[in-house]
Amino acid sequence: MATNQTTFRVNRRLLAVGAVLTGTGAVLALVGTAIAGTALATAGRGWVQNLETPPTELATRAMRGAKAASQAASHAGADAWRTQAQ
Numbered sequence: 001m002a003t004n005q006t007t008f009r010v011n012r013r014l015l016a017v018g019a020v021l022t023g024t025g026a027v028l029a030l031v032g033t034a035i036a037g038t039a040l041a042t043a044g045r046g047w048v049q050n051l052e053t054p055p056t057e058l059a060t061r062a063m064r065g066a067k068a069a070s071q072a073a074s075h076a077g078a079d080a081w082r083t084q085a086q
Contacts, residue, residue, distance in 0.1 A: 048055060
């Protein structure tokens, strides 16, 4: 019985060059992402500073409105329940 043995041979130089290029590309992508993130954060900070009403005040107003609506709905439901029970 004849055995056919073949060996798997990798060109180590090409493999090394590919690994170096992949690592370099990953580092460049990371640097590019950091630069883009910094640009977006700076633009967002400037936009918030130029707003007439600060976002915290807008959130406070919305929360007060939601609380008032919730209380009104709760009272209306209780009144309807009392009226129905009579």
